Amino acid sequence: MPLRLLKYALSKEYPGTRFFQAHTTPKKSYDVVIIGGGGHGLAAAYYLAKHHGITNVAVLEKGYIGGGNTGRNTTIVRSNYLTPEGVKFYDASVKIYEDLSEELDLNLFYSTRGHFTLAHTESAMRTMRWRAEVNKHVGVESYVVGPDEIAKACPQLDLSCSGKAPIVGALYHAPGSVARHDAVAWGYARGADRLGVEIFQNTEVTGIDVQGGQVVGVNTNKGYIATNNVLSAVAGFTPRICEMVGVETPIVIHPLQACVTEPMKPWLDTILVSGSLHVYVSQSSRGELVMGSSLDPYEVHSTRSTLDFVEGLTSHMLDMFPFLSNIKVVRQWAGMADMTPDFAPVMGKTPVKGFYLDAGWGTWGFKATPISGKTMAETIARDQAPELIHSFRLSRFEDYELTGEKGAASVGH
């Protein structure tokens, strides 16, 4: 047993202290107001304080921290994207993640498992090679493997997928990891809080005050807050916030569903994704299989579950793992995803001065949490987006310069 647990056994008083203070009433003004207390918003707050010395920051969360998509995703972290811009960006995120438990002194259970994107057709293999080649070019460890190597990593997988969609190969991505999603939000919240950031839960933004094209404040259910800088980090709610400032975006909301089984002893060590079968699966450290599928096919601003989703997903799981027939699904849930036409995020400045967007996180937001926080903090501190997120700027749509991640991201997580 690690020694650091001893204090819990030996102390008379429980030695734990609040991760973040229970602020209730915001001050009259802040240098920066961050809307959204999920991983992204909290990470941005943390890096604003840590890297830029900007600590007069309020994070406003309408529910509880990490209660949006941070706490609803299937926790996969990877960087095996298709465009060089995407790969570099997500790779930077992976690099921060790898040391984040130590930095935040909270065990995020960041577990590098290796990630296979299975290809069931030759045309899927083309895309795998494309991604592998771009990844390699940027220095990310991804390569195309054949069925033998997949079988070695996951001997339980039925490579023929019950004869319905035989696996011809895969993109293997060594850094692919899973993490404890809630802890990422809690760790950043604690880190930000200790640097002076104020976090407000149950605090909903009801309007944004823009005068002469410049943000001057936000209205909340706890009163008016003056500020010249607002960051929207509200995956699933971006269109509502943007409507408050009149910023047009291509973002539409589709639910993304997931489900989890009862715990079982560890057997699945890798992360598996099949685009053709619309499945991604990993086994959590508690022993549950965490499973997800593709986006719901139409726009809904709701986290309702559907039976179709879980029926389709489980039938494809059985194609891959026929022996799971009597393993039970405990719970299904959904998040609301900000979808963009090119499956890349929308980050940086907007036509409204002082209104910054960290949005368009579709189904790929969790893996970008650290780097989005870092780059958005820099964007706000300098009023200038760093090169790393240039391709994700909102103006790319007006410029017909879309980013082209669709080929990779649509395959899954």
Place this chain on the structure above:
Amino acid sequence: MKLLTCPVNGTRPLSEFVYGGELRIPPAAGCSDKEWADYVHNRHGAPGLKQEWWYHGPSGTWFIAERNTLTDQVIRTYLKGQEGSK
């Protein structure tokens, strides 16, 4: 919504339908490049009552559904051009 009513074929399970996105009206000829880029790329993403394209696959029927994207409730459906004749 688990059931949807095609104006031609009646109420059917949602699995028979394909979502076609929001009904959008292009800007008038002679619009600026910016207006056109806005039309093709941007969407009215905020929740509310929307007119949407839906396609009934088995019969090949496109129609418009007025749907609240917050509650997922369909107010009415009709064939394009026959809004008044519900």
Place this chain on the structure above:
Amino acid sequence: MSARLTKQQGEWINRAAVVKFSFEGRGFSGFEGDTITSALWANGEKVLGRSFKYHRPRGILSLANHDVNVMLTDGLDTNIRGDVAPVSNGAVFEAVNTDGGVRKDKSRIIDSIAPLLPVGFYYKAFHTPKKMFPFWENVIRKAAGLGVVNFNYPRITKPKQHIHCDVLVVGAGASGLSAAIEAGKQGLRVVLVDENAQLGGSLGFDWGGSQESGKLLGELSAEVQALPNIQVITSAYAAGYYPDHLIPVVTKDGMVKVRAGAVVMASGAFEQPPVFRNNDIPGVMLGSAAQRLLHRYGVKPFEHGVVFTANDYGYRVAHDLLEAGVKVAALIDLRTEVDAALPAGLARRGVKTLQGSAVYEVEPASDKFSVKAVVVAPYNADSAEADTGSKTRIECDGVAMCAGWAPAANLLYQAGTAMRYDYGVHQFVPNKLPAGIFAAGRVNGVYALADKLADGKRAAVAAMRHIGKDLAEAASVPVSASAQSHPYPIVMHAKGKNFVDFDEDIQVKDFINAAKEGFDNIELMKRFTTVGMGPSQGKHSNMNAIRILARLRGVPVEQIGTTTSRPFFHPTPIGHLGGRGFHPHRTTPLHDVNAALGAVFTDVGPWKRAAYYTVPGLGVQDTILAEVEAVRSKAGIIDSSSFGKIEVHGPEAGVFLERFFTGLYADMAVGESRYTMLLDETGVVVDDGLAHRLEEELFYLTSGTSNAAAVYREMQRWQQLWQLDIGLVNVTGSYAAINIAGPLARQVLSGLVNFNLGEQQPHSAREAEIAGVPVRLLRVAFVSDSTYELHVPTTQAAFVWEQVMRAGSSLGLKPFGTDAQRILRLEMGHAMPGIDTDGLTNPLEIGAQHAIAMDKPDFIGKRSLEIIAKRPLKKALVAFALNPGYAGEMPFECNLVIRNGEIEGRVTSIAYSRTVGRVIGFAYVAPQHSAVGSAFEIRTDGGAMAPATVVPFHFLASQH
């Protein structure tokens, strides 16, 4: 030592049918109708499982699937729930999650080091130094989990059934039976679902020492049986609520998807344990579990126990215990104010009652396998502490616990019901129900038997009114005015082990400490402590968690709210949920013909197409090249039936095509064929194909395989907007398509057609007859300059194919597949959307300006193209050949074009062409490097740099 009683009225077991099984290596017998747990308990077995975290011995808690103390494996299956799974002859059971068996579990050591494992301990350690984390993670993963998965378990997919009904009643207790009968009497189609094997709910076991409930159950059951329009589904649970009243009902044998006009939720309530030290020792169980044991299975819960209650219900349990001959040493009531009749009733039977007292702790046997005694002390409701200064010890071997209830409102929540906390009954009750959903009985806060019956009727009437029955509204039934649940049944203890969540081993102090660390919101607390996250999803723990958090925060319970309820009500097997395996694929009308010819099939979109035709003794690559060679030197034949085929007819057909595609069509002569390209509104290439004008008012459109359905759908949508005078018909399935290509193609066909083939020009189309079959004959040039495409009515496809094959047999005609086709079209210089383009490619990047009539008034994507044309081109598709003499690693499609160490583009198509004698392909390069003769390098998988040169698109022309 048998705990089996003599035959009980209404018992569920069949004493004539003895069932033999083993548990943890020892043989036992039970009866048909026993669950594994009840049979073991009857045999005196009390250690049935080990807990998830601390590996504490566990016995019965709810005996109702509201906890997972008893999780077993039979060697085949895992995580079997012993409380509800029937015992079966010859079965061999073992507890899951033990190291060395349930009695000797080596992991029990964890219980003694529990102080080292505070709430969320895994967040607080193991991550530093970083390199040690994989070690610790491995330890933690192995310790966690429950059962071991059997990789040889067979694939089982259970059938699914659909039922439509007027009223679905969930729960067949008193209120549910009453509701079903009321709706049944009106002649409606009623479905009544209950998770138990028999009807009755608590009527079947909560007797309070009297036989009345049992009698009433008999009457109600008879009434249900007399109504054939009530479909009863027992041993089945309503797994979740989905929109439009879709409720999947899970049975042992499958899933019944019930679509109801209205739903009555009479789902009852989960009994909640009081929380005190060692409330998990085997022998300590819920009062309702004790009653279930007695009345359903004829088994004594213990020999001489105590009842620890915080409501009136505990007195009923005590009477049932006494009736069964169990000695009740005392009834300990947490409350100070109690209806005097209750203790008096027990006193008459010799049982003393201790009011205002709590079980401070259970004193377990040294192995913690059983109860030795309870320590009772006066209880201070304000501090939730027992006055240990005046504690007494009562020897006993069991405790029946009654502290209150939590509504089984899972499906109500899922349907969107707003709940409120009622301070009369002290539970959450529905406040605002969604349309078509009604609640009755205990889930609605209604407890007295007569009230439950009335509430069931009321709800049924309301449900019937909802679906349009003309009935007068029934009088409302008030929520129970007396508290059925204790507002705070928690007894603090300095040493802890007072469990709130038995799935996850969460104690009171875990909540206190979580709150100290800032997790003082119910959702955060759930996530940090994991309360309610185990397999029973908080059924026995969420309510106490809410009560504890409310007190910690000093706010009323309703301000805490509840965690979100999600499907499923009980964990549901993957084999029940899956099954609807969707792998749609289409075969062409010539599929069998192809198969007989030795075709190896490949998936193209939804279609199975022949990739190549095996030749004995010839390798795949050589086979494909031989197919190519046949087309180049003689003639080849390919089944192209999967191509999209659409007819556009009517006076404005040409107008439609000009708006839809990029080119000009209105001026086409009858019999002419032209290239079509489809863009989307952002100017991205979607698809291409050919338009053939067969008649003045009939265009026949052919396109590739993958996009055909989507393109047709888009045509229909635009036509809805344009309202042109045309008709659209998708004839993809009506015609097979057969291409005959190569220098001898005309010769092959000339004897079969009814006209002079020499008259048909390239890029033309006509109706003709082949071997007497009417066909559409298209002169296309996709794989060869000399290609005839026959569109044949599907039913005649095999006949025509045979005729052509016979005619070509002496000319060297060979079938070829999609692999050869890819090389052939590459040699012809044809780029293919989807292969040589991606989701963002515009036509200018593939050099398709020739196909675009920018001077037309409008076409889809035109306005965007105007904008794109003003911007610098970012990439250009070129044809290339690898330099002769390159002997290194062969590049593949999607290898990158690298210049000066940077990515310039990628290869989209590449193949060795024996015809050209070179490796040829298409690639994207920077526009300034796209001129014929420009050089570039392709990096192979292995990192070799393959030199290539830009060449003209038509490789064959460049060769000749």
